[in-house]
Amino acid sequence: GNFGPCAVCEDVRPALSTGDQGAWVTELRTRLAGLGYRPGNGVGYDSVLRSAVVTFEKYHGLERNGVFEADHWALLDKAVSVPFRADAPNRVEVDLGRQILILVREDLPAGIIPISSANGETYTSWNGNTVTARTPEGDFEFYRSESGWYRSYLGGLYEPFFFRGGYAIHGSNSVPAYPASHGCIRTQIADQDWLKPQLELGMPIFVYGERTPAPATGNG
Template sequence: MAALVTASTLVLAGLGAHGAHARPLAASVTTPAATAPITAPITAPITAPITAPITAPITAPITVPVTTPVAEPVTAPGKRLRLGAKGEAVVWLQKRLAGLGYRPGRADGRYGGTTLAAVWAFQKVNGITPSSTVGKRTWAALERPKAPKVLVANGRPTRAEVNLSKQIMVLYVDGRPRLITHISSGSGVPYCETAVWQGKSQRFCGSARTPTGDYRTTWRASGWHKSYLGRLYNPIFFNGGIAFHGALSVPLYPASHGCVRMPMNVAEVLPGMLGKGVPVHVRGAFRRG
């Protein structure tokens, strides 16, 4: 019993003593080894993964895509171009016009007649006197283009609008302008012409006018179609004998017998975009000068 009391006394006394028995006892109670494993694994893995992956991936994707693509499409070359020009500035012009709904032909870097007709259409929409020269005003407008004036505000989402004042045609598909082209409508001049029709020589007289109004597309023909007043390429009729059609000559002034002439490359694609029964709205009047 005395031995037990002595051992207990030594154990209790060792908690606050500095003797030989106190050191081992204090070491077994404090257990310094238990502190190290708790601190090391918690601080190292938690700090490293939280700092590195969160800062790097969030800043990089926000900065790069927002700044680069926005500036590129609105910076025009600004080089003065004339009909017959070639090079990268012409390629840029052709791609820009095509992206805006005009039809300049292939982006081949050659400024020819097809691209010229698209330039005319673009200039007319943007209030620039049509010219074969692409100068400062045209380049500036290409950077900040205007949309064509809507002639029928409550029109069907898919429709064709012919602006006789501007001499342009706009085809809307699902409410958006998908094709904008230069045209030449009826000259307004009375005519009398002799032509061979149905095997007989006949004389035809009338007024070369494109009437304003609301119509719908009706029948069409593929390729060259011969009428009593001439040949029409891929005609799409919308008002009796009046049609949209391709022509080899589409001048800056009204020159047809009443039909709506358009460049040949536009007449190539129009039948695939403009179906039967689609509304056609003709507005305005052409004024020379």
């Protein structure tokens, strides 16, 4: 028969993936949302839930394939942790190693979304120089924002919030599970729509962590 989530059947908690339906999918969505991930309000294992699972995989250092394996259920008991910063209880944390962004309110994670940062490859800048794609690390503050699609030399930035020079957190139609940008911090369009109203000029943003390279296959 079909068994839903229950205290006595933890040993049969299943692996879940795109297209799955049922009580276990509902349980997964509820648990992820409770930890601060953004699994959406759908019914089955849709693309929004898959994105939240990839973010979960990033946080825990798992393979980023969007499949929630049976042995991942135990990790849902571990709360998402962020560094304590008495001087900046409301802030944005960007972990380049994990490729995630955490919105922090009163020193607690209020939302966790996937990002894609600089890929470390070379490209030609606006003045013709060859430069290496890097996302600046350190402590910054947001100083400027633009509405809608903002056109830059390297392409369109959706609802960008700038934190250093031309570097911004912005929505993009391409946010793979590995670093792929020229230096900005890419977010998914829906995530940027959720994030931007919660940002403000002068808000601290901390960018840290060693960049995780793209896999040799280009998939992730």
